[in-house]
Every structure is written in structure tokens, then in C-alpha cells.
Amino acid sequence: MRMFVVAILLTAPALAQIAPAPLTAACGPKNVSFKVSLNESQHDLATPDPGKALVYFIHDAGTNWTVRYPTVKVAVDGTWVGANHGNSYFSASVDPGEHHLCVALQSSAAWGLELAHFTAAADTVYYYRTRLFYAGGLSMLELAPIDTDQVKYLVALFPMATASPKK
Secondary structure: OHHHHHHHHHHHHHHHOOOOOOOOOOOOOOOOOEEEEEEOOOOOOOOOOOOOEEEEEEEOOOOOOOOOOOEEEEEEOOEEEEEEEOOEEEEEEEOOEEEEEEEEEOOOOOOOEEEEEEEEOOOOEEEEEEEEEEEOOEEEEEEEEOOHHHHHHHHHHOOEEEEEEOO
16 A cells, blocks of 8 residues: 555656647647637528538537637638637538548637547538537537538528638
């Protein structure tokens, strides 16, 4: 027992010095932040450009009260392609083939990161929903595929997001 305590005491400082894991290759650079504008009049689903696939990212905040709500930024294959704020959506065009997704909370006050991958086919549309859950003082970000009927309902309610990088 005494040896166990000594081992813990000797290794604890080394463990404390381990740096947090860097963002994965699916995510974009950590220092990129977005300003999000919402277009309340845009509620249409687009079709992909010929030979391309289209991916929709819908953030469902679960509330209409989004003051001080964190922005959720989205990367495809290591490049940030946009962001949502509150209840909103946007789409990104991708080439056919395998793609890796990363969604992260932009705010330094909140932490969250989710990863997924999918294989895109030409002339096909894919839909993903992000949600943020709070429980016991912790936040958990979720990224999951979503049914097209639910997409139609949410896009009819939510504004379209346009994200521009902050200077």
C-alpha cells in the first residue's frame, strides 16, 4: 500500500504536465472565430451542384432564448466551413468521397467538440443536427444525422446562418 502511495505521488506531477490533446485533423485551426448573421427570410432547401454533394448543418438550441448562447463552428476535412448561432442552419458543398466532420463550441466559456465521418455521393444531400445539452454544470455538444422530415420542419422555423471570420 505504501509503495502505491509513493508511486502516485511521484507520477502525479508528470501527469499534470501533459498538454491537452490538440484538435484533430478534422477540425480547423483553433484560433478561428466567426461572426454569425441570421437571415430570417431564407427557409428553402437547396440542391447540390452537379457532381457535388451538399451537407446541411442545423443547430437546434432547444429554446428561442439564445442571448449569450455559444456559437457552434463546423469544419469539414480540417477547414472551418461555417457556424451556427442559436436556432439556425447553413449548408456546405463537398466533393464525393469520404469526409470528416468536426463541430466545436467557439466560446472559451464553454467546451465541446464532436466528430463524425460520412461518405458523400454525387448529387446527394446530407443532414446533420447539432444540439447543446447542459446537465449538472457541464455542457455536452451532440452531432448526429437527422431525418429529412425533421429537417424540413426545422428549416421552415430557423433562419439561415451566414458566418464570416472575425478579424
